[in-house]
Amino acid sequence: MPNAIWRGTISFGLVTIPVTLLPAESAASRLSFHLLDRQDLAPIRQKRVNSRTAEEVPWDRIVKGHEVTPGRWVVIEDGDFKAANVEATQTIDILAAVSAEEIAPEYFERPYYLEPTKAGRKAYALLREALARAGRVALGKVVIRTRQRLVALIPRGDLLLLAVIRYPHELRDASALDLPSADLKAIGVTEAELAIAAELVHVIEADFDPADPRYRDTYHDELLALIERKAEGAVTVEPPPAPSAAQEAEGEIIDIASLLKRSLEKAKSARSAQSG
Numbered sequence: 001m002p003n004a005i006w007r008g009t010i011s012f013g014l015v016t017i018p019v020t021l022l023p024a025e026s027a028a029s030r031l032s033f034h035l036l037d038r039q040d041l042a043p044i045r046q047k048r049v050n051s052r053t054a055e056e057v058p059w060d061r062i063v064k065g066h067e068v069t070p071g072r073w074v075v076i077e078d079g080d081f082k083a084a085n086v087e088a089t090q091t092i093d094i095l096a097a098v099s100a101e102e103i104a105p106e107y108f109e110r111p112y113y114l115e116p117t118k119a120g121r122k123a124y125a126l127l128r129e130a131l132a133r134a135g136r137v138a139l140g141k142v143v144i145r146t147r148q149r150l151v152a153l154i155p156r157g158d159l160l161l162l163a164v165i166r167y168p169h170e171l172r173d174a175s176a177l178d179l180p181s182a183d184l185k186a187i188g189v190t191e192a193e194l195a196i197a198a199e200l201v202h203v204i205e206a207d208f209d210p211a212d213p214r215y216r217d218t219y220h221d222e223l224l225a226l227i228e229r230k231a232e233g234a235v236t237v238e239p240p241p242a243p244s245a246a247q248e249a250e251g252e253i254i255d256i257a258s259l260l261k262r263s264l265e266k267a268k269s270a271r272s273a274q275s276g
Contacts, residue, residue: 008090018120024111097136109164196260203267
C-alpha cells in the first residue's frame with residue numbers, strides 16, 4: 001500500500017472521523033522514459049536558459065511570474081503565496097450531500113482512498129452507509145499540499161472514495177465548440193438510423209467489470225513486452241503502413257445506416273457466442 005499523503009479528520013456535523021488519505025492511482029504501473037543521447041545513451045539534462053540572452057540562469061535568479069497580457073509579467077514572491085494561502089486545518093469539511101448524477105464527468109479529476117483509523121471505524125461506516133442509502137455523495141473542502149481542493153466523498157462498497165473535483169474556472173467553456181444541434185432532422189439523422197443505433201446500444205449493454213480483459217491497457221502491455229524483448233536483444237519493429245490515398249478517399253463517403261446494421265449484426269453474433 002502506498003504512503004499516506006494526508007492525515008486528518010472528516011467533519012460530519014459534530015462527528016469527527018479520523019482518516020488517512022491514500023492515492024488510488026498506481027504510479028508504479030506507469031512506464032517512464034528519459035531523454036538520452038543516441039550516440040552514447042547518456043541521459044540528457046535540461047538547462048534553464050534565458051530566452052533573450054541564451055545564457056544559463058542560476059536558481060537564485062529564478063522567480064515565478066504570471067503573464068497578465070502578452071509580454072507583461074507580474075512577479076509572485078514566496079510571501080505572496082503565503083499571504084494567499086488557506087489555512088491547512090487537516091479537516092475535510094462536508095458542505096452538502098448531492099446526487100452523483102448532478103456532477104458532470106468533466107469535474108472529476110483524481111481518485112483517492114480514505115481509510116479510517118481504528119478509532120474512526122464506526123463513524124466512517126455510519127457516514128458511508130448514510131450516503132449510500134440516500135444515494136448521495138458528500139461535497140467538501142480540504143487543503144492538500146497547501147492547495148484547497150473541492151472533493152466528493154463517494155460510497156463504494158466498504159470504501160469511502162475521495163474524488164478531487166475541479167473548480168468551474170479550471171474548465172474551458174464548451175459553448176465555443178462547433179457541435180451538432182439537438183435538432184436531429186436538421187443534421188440529417190433519420191428515425192430509422194436512430195432506432196438501429198438504439199438497438200445496437202441495447203445489444204452491447206453490460207455491467208461494468210474493470211477486470212474484463214476488453215478493458216486492459218493493451219498498449220501498455222505490448223510496449224512493456226517490447227521493452228523486455230529489447231532488453232534481451234535487439235528488436236526491430238516496423239511501423240504500421242500508412243493508409244493509401246484511395247483508402248482515405250473511400251472514408252469520405254459514409255453510409256451510416258449500412259454501417260449501423262453491420263455493427264448490429266456483429267454485436268448480436270458476439271452476444272450469442274458469449275451466451276452460448
